[in-house]
Amino acid sequence: MARILIIEDNQANLELAQYLLEHSGHKVLLATDGQMGVAVARREKPELIICDLQMPVLDGYGVLEKLKLDAAIEGTPIVAVTAFSMSGDEEKVRMAGFDGYFSKPIEPETFVQQIEAFLPSRAGDA
Secondary structure, eight states: OOEEEEEOSOHHHHHHHHHHHHHTTOEEEEESSHHHHHHHHHHHOOSEEEEOSSOSSSOHHHHHHHHHTOTTTTTOOEEEEESOOSTTHHHHHHHHTOSEEEESSOOTTTHHHHHHTTSTTTGGGO
């Protein structure tokens, strides 16, 4: 079981990811905008962060920038889950420093397995 932070402003997407991860035994932390996500990450220090790119207050790139500069979060994988799925979007996301990239809509059948591959304790298993 891992503590996973989901930063997502779309309620339906948030609830689906939360349900899938909790059903698999993970503790899920939630934030509905980027600024809230940064605060939760700093306070709770999750093992993995799943972050949307388009959000109010602070977008996913801003979240990444703030968290990558925070020594308390250093080494925590940050995975982008986004509706941006055009040619070149994944490369842009990875070049920005995200550890992974998934396009929406997520696939419920494979989402948990894909996300678990980024957990530090399981990274060698992937």
